[in-house]
Amino acid sequence: MQIRIENLSFRYLKSNRDNLQKVSCTIEAGERVALIGHNGSGKTTLAKHLNGLLQPQQGRVFIGNHLIAGESTAQCASKVALLFQNPDDQICMRRVYEEVAFGPKNLGHSSSRLHILVKEALTLFDLSHLSESNPYDLGYSERKRLALASITAMDTPILVFDEPTAGLDEREISLFIGAIHNLQAQGKSVIMITHDMDFVAEHIPRAICLKSGAVAYDGLVQNLFNNEELLSSCSLRPPQVFQLSRHLHHTPRALTPEQFVSTLSRSVQ
Amino acid sequence: MPETHSTLFIPGDSRYHRLHPFNKLAYILLTGVTVYLGPGKSLAAACLIILNAGFAVEAAIFIPLWRVLWRTLLPLALYMGIIHGFFNPANHTVLISLGNMSVYQEGIQFTFTVVLQLSAVLSASLLFAFCTHPADLITAVSQAGWPPALAYLLGSPLLLLPAMRERARTIQAAQRARGLETHGRLSQRFRAVFPLITPLILGAIVEIEQRAIALEVRSFNIPGKKTSWRKVTDSVVQGFFRWGMVTVIIMIVTYRFIN
Numbered sequence: 074m075q076i077r078i079e080n081l082s083f084r085y086l087k088s089n090r091d092n093l094q095k096v097s098c099t100i101e102a103g104e105r106v107a108l109i110g111h112n113g114s115g116k117t118t119l120a121k122h123l124n125g126l127l128q129p130q131q132g133r134v135f136i137g138n139h140l141i142a143g144e145s146t147a148q149c150a151s152k153v154a155l156l157f158q159n160p161d162d163q164i165c166m167r168r169v170y171e172e173v174a175f176g177p178k179n180l181g182h183s184s185s186r187l188h189i190l191v192k193e194a195l196t197l198f199d200l201s202h203l204s205e206s207n208p209y210d211l212g213y214s215e216r217k218r219l220a221l222a223s224i225t226a227m228d229t230p231i232l233v234f235d236e237p238t239a240g241l242d243e244r245e246i247s248l249f250i251g252a253i254h255n256l257q258a259q260g261k262s263v264i265m266i267t268h269d270m271d272f273v274a275e276h277i278p279r280a281i282c283l284k285s286g287a288v289a290y291d292g293l294v295q296n297l298f299n300n301e302e303l304l305s306s307c308s309l310r311p312p313q314v315f316q317l318s319r320h321l322h323h324t325p326r327a328l329t330p331e332q333f334v335s336t337l338s339r340s341v342q
Numbered sequence: 343m344p345e346t347h348s349t350l351f352i353p354g355d356s357r358y359h360r361l362h363p364f365n366k367l368a369y370i371l372l373t374g375v376t377v378y379l380g381p382g383k384s385l386a387a388a389c390l391i392i393l394n395a396g397f398a399v400e401a402a403i404f405i406p407l408w409r410v411l412w413r414t415l416l417p418l419a420l421y422m423g424i425i426h427g428f429f430n431p432a433n434h435t436v437l438i439s440l441g442n443m444s445v446y447q448e449g450i451q452f453t454f455t456v457v458l459q460l461s462a463v464l465s466a467s468l469l470f471a472f473c474t475h476p477a478d479l480i481t482a483v484s485q486a487g488w489p490p491a492l493a494y495l496l497g498s499p500l501l502l503l504p505a506m507r508e509r510a511r512t513i514q515a516a517q518r519a520r521g522l523e524t525h526g527r528l529s530q531r532f533r534a535v536f537p538l539i540t541p542l543i544l545g546a547i548v549e550i551e552q553r554a555i556a557l558e559v560r561s562f563n564i565p566g567k568k569t570s571w572r573k574v575t576d577s578v579v580q581g582f583f584r585w586g587m588v589t590v591i592i593m594i595v596t597y598r599f600i601n
Contacts, residue, residue, distance in 0.1 A: 126515050150521035161545050162509070163516040165537040175537070179521030209544060223520065 074137045074152060074230035076100040076123060076262065081132035083118060083286075092118050094287040095132070100264065102230065103257055107273045107294070108266045110283035111308035116266045119283065120233045123264075124153040136231065151180050154229040158236045160213075160220035169195070169211075169219060170204040176227040194226035197252045214240050218248065225252060232256060235266045250276055271312045274298070274328040282307050295328060349504055350471045356401040359473045362576045363482040366470040368587040373466040375591045377459040379598040387458040394465040403472045410468055415457055422453040476500035481572045490562060506546060513541045 076099065083093040093115045100106050108116045121127040122134050125146040134141045136152045154176070157163060166172040173191045182190060195201045198218040203211065208219055217240050224232060238246050253263050253276070267273060273280060273294055280297050282290035284307050290297050298304065298311040310316075314333045318326040323340070327333035358366075373394075377387040398404040426449035427437075433446030476497040483493035517537050518524055524534040557563075 121515070124519055126519065145523065145525060146515070146518035147521050147523040150519060155519040157512065157516045157519070159512075161548070162513050162541055163520065164544075165517070165540040175522075176520035179523075227520065 074102050074262065075135070076231060076264075077135040078119075078122070079133045079135075081119070081122060081129050081134060083115075083122070083127060083130050085118075090286070092286050093122075094285070096283075096286070096288055097132075098281055098288060098291055100262055102262055103260045104279060105253060105257060105263045105277050106265070107277040107280045108264055108283070109268070109270075109273065109280055109307070109309060110289070114283040114307070115286040116283055117235060118286075120155060120235060120264070120266060123231070123233060124149040124155050126155070147179065150176070150227065150229070152229055153231045153233060154224045154227040155233045156220055156224040156235055156237060158239065160216040163220055163223065164208045164216060167207055168204070169200060169206050169208055172208050172219060173200075173223050173226045176223055180227060182228070190226045190228055194222040197225060197255065198222040198248055214242060214245055217241060218245060221249065221252070225256070230260070231262045231264070233264045233266070236268070237265060238267065238269050238272050246272070268309075270298075270310060271314075274312045274315060282309070295325065298328070299326065349476055349501060351475045351500075352403050352406060352472045354402055354473065356473070358397050358401040358469065360575070361473075362574060362580050362584070363470075363474050363479045364486070365580055365584050365587075366474055368584050368591075370463070370466045370470055372587045372591055374463050375594050377462045380594045381597075384455050384458055387455075387462040390462040391458065391465060394462065394469060397469055398465070401469070401473050403469070407465060407468045407472060411461060411465060414464065415461060418460070419453060419457045422456060423450060426450070426453045471500060474500075477572050478574050481570050482574045484568065484570060485574060490568065494557070494562075506542070509545060510538070510542055513538055513545075516541075 078096055078098050081093055081096040082091055084091045096115075096119060108119065110116055118127065122129060122141070123136070125141055125144050125148070128141075128143065136149070139152075141149060164172055166175055170191060173194050174187055177187050177190050192201070195204055198221055200215070200218055200222055203215065208216060211219065217237075221234070221237060224234070237249055241249065253265075256263055265273075265277060277294060279292065280290065280294045281288060282297060282303070289307060290300070290303055298315050304311060311319075312328070314327050314330050318333055318336065321337070321340075323333070323336045327336055373390050376390065377383060380386050395404065398407045426433075427445040428443060428449065430446065430449035430452055432448045432452070435447040436444045437447045437450060438445045479500065480493040480497035483496055484490060514524060517534070522534055522537055523530045524538070525531070
C-alpha cells in the first residue's frame with residue numbers, strides 16, 4: 074500500500090518553530106525506508122501522522138488512495154502499525170501470547186486467523202517458548218522483541234518501527250532482519266526510524282533524512298553517505314566500513330563488510 | 343523545550359515566586375484551616391479566593407491557574423449540585439419544581455459552600471505548585487536541617503506527576519496505534535482503561551526502584567552535611583509572616599476546639 078505525503082506541516086502547541094515543514098514524499102508498497110535525522114528533527118512527529126495520532130495542520134497524508142483526515146488512530150491501525158521506542162509503554166497483558174494477540178484482536182481478526190498471526194509473530198522473533206510467560210518477567214530485549222512481535226502480528230500493509238534495534242544484541246537484530254525481509258516478501262512497506270547507520274547501510278536501500286522538520290534528503294542510502302556536508306549538518310556519521318572505504322578511495326564505496334572485502338580483494342589483484 | 347514540560351512550575355520573577363517555599367506551604371495550611379475550621383466559612387473562602395486571584399495575577403499565572411481550577415471543579419460542582427439539590431437530607435425550601443422532583447435551596451447552598459472551600463484550598467495549592475520549583479522546596483527542607491529522605495518525599499510528587507502525565511499520553515498513543523478505541527461509547531472507553539492503566543502503574547513501580555538505585559549510587563543516604571547548588575533566600579520579615587501564619591492556624595484550631 075502506497076503512502077503519499079503532500080506538503081505536510083505541523084507545529085506542537087508549545088513549540089516556537091514548525092516541527093514539520095512542507096514535507097512531501099511517496100513510499101511505495103513493499104519498500105524499506107529509513108527515516109533518519111538528528112534528535113528533534115521531526116521523525117517521530119512525521120510517523121505519528123501516518124496513523125492519525127497527529128492530524129496535519131497543513132498538507133495531506135494518503136494511505137493507498139485514502140486520505141487520512143479526522144480518522145481515529147484505531148481506524149488507521151488496520152493499515153499502519155506503529156511501534157513505539159519503549160516496549161513498556163504498550164505491554165498490558167499477563168501472558169506473552171495475549172500481548173501479541175492484543176492488536177490483531179482490536180482489529181477484529183477471526184480467532185483462527187488470530188491464532189495463526191500470533192504463532193507466526195512469536196516464531197519470527199523466537200518467543201514461542203515464552204508464550205505462557207508473564208511479559209514483565211522477561212528481560213528488556215525480550216520485551217522489545219515482544220513489542221516487535223505484537224506490531225508484526227497486526228498484519229498491516231505498512232509497519233513503522235521507532236528505534237527497533239535499540240537494546241537488541243546481534244542475534245536479536247538478525248531475527249529482526251529476517252522479519253523485515255519476510256514482511257517485504259509479503260509486499261508490506263517497512264519504515265524505520267533509527268540512528269543505527271550500520272543497520273541502515275546494510276539493510277535499508279532508501280533513506281529520508283529530516284533536518285529541523287524539513288526533508289533534507291530523499292534517495293539512495295549510498296548517495297546520502299557520499300554527501301559529507303549534509304550528514305554533518307544532520308548530526309549523522311556514515312558506518313565505519315564506509316569511512317574506511319572512502320579513506321582507501323574505493324569506488325563505489327562499500328556499505329557492508331562483504332562489499333568492502335570484495336572491493337579490496339579486487340584492488341589487490 | 344520550556345521547563346513547564348517537566349514540572350508544573352511556571353518560571354517567573356514575581357514576589358510570589360520569590361517567597362520562601364515554607365511561607366507558601368504555611369499559606370496553604372492557613373487557607374485550609376480557615377475555610378474548614380474558621381468562622382464564616384463561605385465568606386472567608388470567598389475572601390481567600392479573591393486574595394489568591396490577586397496573587398495569581400501578580401505572579402502572571404492567572405490563566406493557567408484558572409484553567410486547572412474550573413476544569414477540576416466544574417464537573418464536581420455539577421455532580422454535587424444535582425445530588426444535593428435534589429436529595430440533601432436538610433432540603434426543605436423549594437427553589438425550582440420539575441414535575442415530581444424539586445431542587446432545594448439548602449442543597450444548592452451546601453454545594454456552593456463546598457465548591458468555594460475547595461476553590462480556596464485548590465487555588466492556594468496551585469499557586470504553590472506553579473510558583474515553586476520542586477528543587478527549591480527540597481533545598482528549603484534540607485537547609486532547615488530536616489532529613490534528605492523527607493525532602494525528597496515532599497518534592498518528588500511535584501517532579502513525578504508531570505512525568506507520569508506525559509507517560510500516560512505516550513501509553514495512550516501506543517495502545518491507540520494497536521487499534522485500541524479510547525473514544526466513543528462508554529463501554530469502549532471502559533474496555534480501554536485496563537490496557538492504559540496497567541503499563542502506567544507497572545512502569546511507575548519499576549521506576550521507583552530505578553530512582554531509588556539512581557539516588558543510592560549517588561550517595562543520597564550518606565551521613566553528614568551536603569552541599570546545595572541552589573540557594574533559597576529567607577528573611578526576617580518572611581520568617582515573621584511564616585510564624586504569624588502558624589500562630590493564626592493554632593488560634594483557629596483552638597477556637598474550633600473551644601466552640
